[in-house]
Amino acid sequence: xxxxxxAAGLGERMRPLTDATPKPLLxxxxxxxxxxxxxxxxxxxxxxxVVNTSWLAEQFPATLGDGARWGLRIRYAYEGAIPLxxxxxxxxxxxxxGGAHGADEAFLLVNGDVWTDYDFARLPREPxxxxxxxxxxxxxxxxxxxxxxxxDGSVRADGEHRLTYSGIGMYRPRLFDDWRAIVPEPxxxxxxxxxxxxxxxxxxxxxxxxxxxxxxxxxxDVGTPQRLAQLDAELRG
Numbered sequence: 418x419x420x421x422x423x424a425a426g427l428g429e430r431m432r433p434l435t436d437a438t439p440k441p442l443l444x445x446x447x448x449x450x451x452x453x454x455x456x457x458x459x460x461x462x463x464x465x466x467v468v469n470t471s472w473l474a475e476q477f478p479a480t481l482g483d484g485a486r487w488g489l490r491i492r493y494a495y496e497g498a499i500p501l502x503x504x505x506x507x508x509x510x511x512x513x514x515g516g517a518h519g520a521d522e523a524f525l526l527v528n529g530d531v532w533t534d535y536d537f538a539r540l541p542r543e544p545x546x547x548x549x550x551x552x553x554x555x556x557x558x559x560x561x562x563x564x565x566x567x568x569d570g571s572v573r574a575d576g577e578h579r580l581t582y583s584g585i586g587m588y589r590p591r592l593f594d595d596w597r598a599i600v601p602e603p604x605x606x607x608x609x610x611x612x613x614x615x616x617x618x619x620x621x622x623x624x625x626x627x628x629x630x631x632x633x634x635x636x637x638d639v640g641t642p643q644r645l646a647q648l649d650a651e652l653r654g
Contacts, residue, residue: 418542419514419522420463421507422454423584424529425471425500430640439473441529442480445645446652451481451529459487461537463525466491467513471500499606503614504596511590521591528584532648533636540587545570546626547592548618552580553636563615564622564629572629574619583636586629592617 428435434443441451448456451468458466466489470477474495484491494510501509507526515522523544525537541549550572555562565576597603599620603610621627637648 418461418463418525419465419467420458420525420527421510421514422451422466422468422527422529423503423506424451424477425469425474425496425506426530427472427500428530431642431645434642434645435472437473439470439476440639442476443639443645445532445639445649449480450532450639453532454527454529455481455484455487455489455491457537458525458527459489461525464490467494467510468492468529469494469496469506469510471496471498497607497609499611501606501609501611504600504612504617505603505606505610507588507614508593508596509609511593515590521589523587523589526584526586526588530639531584531637532639533583533585533632534634535583535585535632535636537585539630540585542587544587544589545628547589547621548627549587550618550627550629551583551585551632552629553583553632555579555581556638558638558640564618566629566631570628570630571625572618572622572627574622580631583632584638585632592621 424441428440431440442449470493492513494513496509514524552566562579563582565573565579599616600612603612618627639645
């Protein structure tokens with residue numbers, strides 16, 4: 418199984434800490450944020466990890482190397498000086514996640530700037546439909562939530578009780594089949610499309626092709642220096 422770690426963000430809300438360090442390489446609880454994920458992926462038996470990069474991209478291979486210390490093979494998908502957002506970033510990384518676009522082998526995705534006690538082993542290696550999303554209760558900073566989760570595991574765009582997408586899931590590359598019909602005029606950066614992932618997910622929800630689960634354990638979007646400091650104190654306590 419392969420995994421993709423989103424690590425290309427500019428970390429603007431985390432400044433000044435991210436002026437010289439990409440957010441996933443900031444330390445919390447004695448190790449870098451991205452290292453928490455790498456350890457869990459190695460423990461799950463993942464062999465190859467793709468890390469997408471943009472801001473201060475050179476620091477990732479300099480810090481993480483080829484992944485051998487975790488028993489992993491790490492490859493880097495450089496997006497360019499301007500991040501391609503979640504949809505464009507995943508599209509750009511697909512050739513490293515199992516070959517040509519249109520392949521069907523599912524891969525694990527995790528955002529490099531979240532921390533959680535969620536057990537990656539709970540994710541279905543062969544998800545129903547095109548994606549399986551891990552949802553969490555809305556944090557204080559999220560006023561509306563992202564999607565609704567039905568009792569049968571279907572994820573819907575609208576609903577009375579909306580949850581927040583955790584940045585963790587299993588995805589099939591086929592999610593991007595005919596993506597230009599959904600995002601017909603994406604912004605282009607150095608010849609690469611830049612667009613969010615959410616429109617693709619919403620477009621396939623009506624057919625029941627996006628599934629999910631509700632994680633009720635610990636999860637933090639480490640988006641500000643204050644949240645980083647609070648999580649660090651909790652993990653060291």
